[in-house]
Each structure stands twice: as C-alpha cells, then as structure tokens.
Amino acid sequence: MSLLGIAGSLRKQSNSLAVLNAMFAEMPEDVSTNRFDLHEIPLYDADLNTPASVSALKNAIERSSGLVVVSSEYNWGIPGVLKNAIDWASRPGYASVLKGKPVLVVTQTAGALGGARAHQQIRETFASTLSRVTPCLPVLISAVANKVKDGKFVDDATRAICRDAISELLLEVRLLANRL
Numbered sequence: 001m002s003l004l005g006i007a008g009s010l011r012k013q014s015n016s017l018a019v020l021n022a023m024f025a026e027m028p029e030d031v032s033t034n035r036f037d038l039h040e041i042p043l044y045d046a047d048l049n050t051p052a053s054v055s056a057l058k059n060a061i062e063r064s065s066g067l068v069v070v071s072s073e074y075n076w077g078i079p080g081v082l083k084n085a086i087d088w089a090s091r092p093g094y095a096s097v098l099k100g101k102p103v104l105v106v107t108q109t110a111g112a113l114g115g116a117r118a119h120q121q122i123r124e125t126f127a128s129t130l131s132r133v134t135p136c137l138p139v140l141i142s143a144v145a146n147k148v149k150d151g152k153f154v155d156d157a158t159r160a161i162c163r164d165a166i167s168e169l170l171l172e173v174r175l176l177a178n179r180l
C-alpha cells in the first residue's frame, strides 16, 4: 500500500507540510509514503499541452493507493495552489485519476477553527472529482504551532485524531481492493 501526500502550500516552513511529515512519520510499516511538491504545477490552462509536471502529478496519483491532502485555509477558503492542482488532476472530467481514489482531507491553521471552511470546500471539490473522501471525523488542527514541531506531533490528542483518520483511509483502501 502506498500513500501520496500533498501539502497545499509552497513555502519551505509550511505548517501543512509539517503536519503531513508528522502523519507519515507514524505510518504502519507496510505502508509506503511519497510526497508530491506542487511548486512546478502551472496555473490551469486548457490550451497547454499537459505540462510534464502535471503528468508527473497524475502518474503519482494513479500509482498511489490513496491520497493524504493537508492544507491551510486562505481567506475562508481552499488555497489557490491546492485548488489549481486538483483542477489539473481532475481532467478528463469524471474520468480522471481522482475518480474512485480514496482521499483523506486534513486542514490546519494557526487560529482556532482549524480551517473548517476550507475543509468543507476541499471535501466538496473531491466529491466533484468522484473521489472517495474518507468517512471520518473532520481532521481540523487548530493552533497548529502547539501541535506539531519539527515535523513531529507534540500533542497526543492531535496524534490520535490523525492516526484514527489514517486508519479509516487505509480501511477504505483495503475495502476497495477487496471489492475489485
């Protein structure tokens, strides 16, 4: 089983990336992990002949058993960097590599709400791509600086919530594999 992690932020010190690293650091031994960096993904333009970076993103999604998408909230919504990448990956519509793909959505913010509004928008976006959004309690990490440090969890409650969510994602992957 292999999970692909996508952080919806480009900066080196991204809290989204820190959360992703903390989650992947505690993965069961039989699960491999990869991260896809969105730096090279251009703005969506249907006139472009599928850029190499977009092909790489689509291939990485296709090869993975499931996605872990960790994002912040920007201005009460989904950050453009992440939405743009999903838009690229979503083509051809309703028949893309995202169709049927198990996806765990995690949001984090410095503030108190944990990105609840962006979280809902990201879930809806993955509904539009016919992805299988993991049925679990929404993982909303508030005051993220107190929960993750140097790519490791420093808060047991957050660690437990993320571990449970990953278990649900892996269950979804297994259920899907058994169905096929």
Ligand SMILES: Cc1cc2nc3c(=O)[nH]c(=O)nc-3n(C[C@H](O)[C@H](O)[C@H](O)COP(=O)(O)O)c2cc1C
Residues within 6 Å of the ligand: 008, 009, 010, 011, 013, 014, 015, 016, 017, 071, 072, 073, 074, 075, 076, 077, 108, 109, 110, 111, 112, 113, 114, 115, 144
């Ligand atoms: C342009 C911008 C808009 C933001 N809007 C919100 C917001 O609407 N709600 C919120 O809780 N935090 C907001 N924040 C704070 C970020 O969610 C927070 O700093 C987050 O941890 C950044 O994640 P990152 O390090 O992965 O980019 C905003 C930050 C930026 C840069």
